[in-house]
Amino acid sequence: MADDRLTIAGREFRSRLWVGTGKYKDFAETKKAIEASGADVVTVAVRRVNITDRSKENLLDYIDPKKYTILPNTAGCYTVEDAVRYSRLARTAGVSDLVKLEVIGDEKTLFPDTAGLIEAAKILIKEGFIVLPYTNDDPIVAKKLMDIGCPAVMPLAAPIGSGLGIRNPYNLKIILETVKVPIIVDAGVGTASDAALAMEYGADAVLMNTAIAGAKDPIMMAEAMKYAVDAGRLAYRAGRIPRKLYATASSPIEGML
Amino acid sequence: MAAGLTVAGLLQELDIRSDRVAVELNLTILDRSEFDGRNLQEGDRVEIISFIGGGTR
Numbered sequence: 001m002a003d004d005r006l007t008i009a010g011r012e013f014r015s016r017l018w019v020g021t022g023k024y025k026d027f028a029e030t031k032k033a034i035e036a037s038g039a040d041v042v043t044v045a046v047r048r049v050n051i052t053d054r055s056k057e058n059l060l061d062y063i064d065p066k067k068y069t070i071l072p073n074t075a076g077c078y079t080v081e082d083a084v085r086y087s088r089l090a091r092t093a094g095v096s097d098l099v100k101l102e103v104i105g106d107e108k109t110l111f112p113d114t115a116g117l118i119e120a121a122k123i124l125i126k127e128g129f130i131v132l133p134y135t136n137d138d139p140i141v142a143k144k145l146m147d148i149g150c151p152a153v154m155p156l157a158a159p160i161g162s163g164l165g166i167r168n169p170y171n172l173k174i175i176l177e178t179v180k181v182p183i184i185v186d187a188g189v190g191t192a193s194d195a196a197l198a199m200e201y202g203a204d205a206v207l208m209n210t211a212i213a214g215a216k217d218p219i220m221m222a223e224a225m226k227y228a229v230d231a232g233r234l235a236y237r238a239g240r241i242p243r244k245l246y247a248t249a250s251s252p253i254e255g256m257l
Numbered sequence: 258m259a260a261g262l263t264v265a266g267l268l269q270e271l272d273i274r275s276d277r278v279a280v281e282l283n284l285t286i287l288d289r290s291e292f293d294g295r296n297l298q299e300g301d302r303v304e305i306i307s308f309i310g311g312g313t314r
Binding site: 024213 | 274277278281287288289304306307308309310311312
């Protein structure tokens with residue numbers, strides 16, 4: 001896998017599994033799960049520092065920004081203005097222009113507001129951000145995001161945290177065929193086979209949080225996801241056999257008694 | 258709040274590492290290089306943000 005790097009906006013990534021850092025029991029578990037996943041990109045949220053009840057520990061004490069690419073997201077933002085504001089704050093707090101852009105449209109589904117997403121992406125790209133947009137599994141919107149200058153597009157597999165797996169494989173396949181920047185399947189993965197399937201279809205990477213953090217054993221699931229993403233990627237590159245209705249013998253007839 | 262307190266001074270008073278936060282003063286984001294020189298006034302609105310665990314939401 002060493003020769004099969006993922007490149008986005010001139011940055012090279014080792015792992016095709018990207019992971020979130022939310023919903024873990026504590027920072028120690030977060031750290032262990034990330035290590036087991038082999039991921040080198042980790043997403044973080046941008047929030048107020050709690051000055052009245054501040055634990056001395058910081059996520060970045062556990063996740064070394066020198067070792068990992070810290071990808072701040074705009075999770076929780078429901079308007080273009082908020083998403084832009086959070087992105088700017090993230091850039092100032094961090095060290096890079098990378099942002100995982102989310103403009104959420106609805107509290108119950110957490111589906112993206114794709115009109116707002118495109119608008120916010122345009123503003124941020126003009127300001128020099130490297131915008132990785134969390135979008136719906138809509139091929140037209142995905143293509144628009146590429147056209148305005150997003151160096152990768154992140155369509156969902158299913159609603160965030162739902163664990164439903166890839167709900168619309170045909171749309172995903174159309175996106176993979178028509179959008180010529182890396183596609184990172186983001187959100188909705190439930191278990192290892194979902195991640196493997198996304199990679200077998202030809203996704204360039206998979207981003208997940210709940211599937212790992214919410215598992216009974218998050219660290220073991222992180223490892224499972226690592227193998228799933230690697231296996232799916234290898235299978236994609238190797239090229240699967242076509243499906244056939246009838247059997248084809250694997251053993252030769254010649255030499256039979 | 259002590260008179261003449263700077264943003265850097267405020268962070269220090271709150272025991273917050275300045276290299277891991279962004280500070281917004283009256284809705285304008287400050288560059289880290291401004292922390293030392295920027296004095297806070299009565300009625301200023303200061304937001305201090307940092308990264309926390311998050312995937313989505």
